[in-house]
Amino acid sequence: MAHQTEQQSSQxxxxxxxxxxxxxxEPVFGLTITISSLDSAALAASLGFDFLWIEMEHSPVTLETxxxxxxxxxxxxxIPFARVPVNELWTAKRVLDSGVHGVIFPFTTTPxxxxxxxxxxxxxxxxxxxxxAGLATRSWPDAGSYPDSADPNVVVIAVVEEAAAxxxxxxxxxxxxxxxxxxxxxxxxxxxxxxxxxxxxxxxAAVARIVSAAQRHGKHIGRPLxxxxxLASYRDQGFAFFQAPTDLDFLAAGAREFLSGx
Numbered sequence: 199m200a201h202q203t204e205q206q207s208s209q210x211x212x213x214x215x216x217x218x219x220x221x222x223x224e225p226v227f228g229l230t231i232t233i234s235s236l237d238s239a240a241l242a243a244s245l246g247f248d249f250l251w252i253e254m255e256h257s258p259v260t261l262e263t264x265x266x267x268x269x270x271x272x273x274x275x276x277i278p279f280a281r282v283p284v285n286e287l288w289t290a291k292r293v294l295d296s297g298v299h300g301v302i303f304p305f306t307t308t309p310x311x312x313x314x315x316x317x318x319x320x321x322x323x324x325x326x327x328x329x330x331a332g333l334a335t336r337s338w339p340d341a342g343s344y345p346d347s348a349d350p351n352v353v354v355i356a357v358v359e360e361a362a363a364x365x366x367x368x369x370x371x372x373x374x375x376x377x378x379x380x381x382x383x384x385x386x387x388x389x390x391x392x393x394x395x396x397x398x399x400x401x402x403a404a405v406a407r408i409v410s411a412a413q414r415h416g417k418h419i420g421r422p423l424x425x426x427x428x429l430a431s432y433r434d435q436g437f438a439f440f441q442a443p444t445d446l447d448f449l450a451a452g453a454r455e456f457l458s459g460x
Contacts, residue, residue: 212340214299214351216249216277217377220418220438227423228279230444231267232257238445239267243274251441252280254293255304261292265333268297272337279353285311287326290318294327297334300353302380307360309369316375319352321345325375353377355420355439359385364404371411378439379412380420381405409436 216226226248231239243250250271252264259267268278279300282289290301303315317325331344340347354375359382363370371379383401384394392398405421412419413436420439423429432440443451 211342212338212347212351214277214353216300216353217351219248220377223438225429225433225438225440227440227442229276229442229448231259232444232446234259234263235445236263236266236270240270240274242445243271243276243278245276247276247442249277249279249300251302252278252298253444255281255283261296264293264298265296268337272339279355281357285315287314287318290315291328291330294319294348294352295331295334297337299351300355302355302357304357304382305359305385306356306370307358307363309366309373312356312370312373312376315356316354316373319354320349320375324349355380357382358408359383359389361386361389361404364407367408367411368414371408371415371417376417378418378420379408380439380441381408383421405435412436 219226228249228251229242229245229247230251230253231242232253239250250267252259252267254264264280271278277299278297279302280293280298281302281304282293285303285306293301301319306312306315318327319325321327321329331348334348335344338344338347355378356370356376357380358367358370383396383405386404387394387396387398387401390400390404392401395401409419418439419437420441421432421437423432423440423442
């Protein structure tokens with residue numbers, strides 16, 4: 199009977215749906231959360247996006263707000279990811295212990311930083327994550343052992359957004375434990391001296407180098423998706439992980455569309 203119960207439990211273990219879609223070759227889309235409204239976050243999580251990109255690098259979203267977003271979106275289709283302000287073990291620890299299902303690490307410019315990101319999201323001996331996830335355990339969708347579920351299900355996204363990272367991109371892409379290489383095209387453009395230009399041949403060449411390295415090392419590839427018309431071209435290039443515009447961007451776009459009919 200005990201064996202049967204264990205077998206039934208293993209058959210119903212939770213699998214991160216973003217990981218599952220990426221493994222199946224399907225694209226995933228995340229709406230970017232920049233305001234501290236729980237109502238907005240809950241609505242965003244029910245609109246059809248795969249995940250919420252909860253922005254803690256470029257917004258006033260706090261850890262307390264993050265935890266509340268995790269709670270109000272529990273059971274909704276879009277799962278919570280957080281972009282931490284810096285690539286450090288302690289920043290990842292705090293958002294993971296708040297219950298997020300993925301961590302986005304900015305400025306992953308060296309192989310050492312890529313390893314730091316991967317290690318921060320796995321318990322020893324695979325990584326260096328600390329044991330203290332009481333809050334995460336209470337909101338995690340898997341009723342089994344939290345560490346055993348979190349280790350394979352937390353999505354680790356390394357953001358490549360500096361020219362120096364392109365020079366060592368093969369080593370970054372080869373890092374075990376990184377799931378997605380996300381190209382921060384705006385910061386990368388600035389780093390290349392292009393002041394944010396998105397259609398410059400130098401930026402396109404850098405993007406192509408990153409894509410090639412990611413494909414060689416079996417990593418999924420992501421980038422911002424500003425307009426739906428860009429999707430087909432990006433998919434042809436191999437991109438599958440997309441950051442959609444922000445909550446405020448969608449509010450402004452809806453308002454402009456409404457007011458245009460006056």
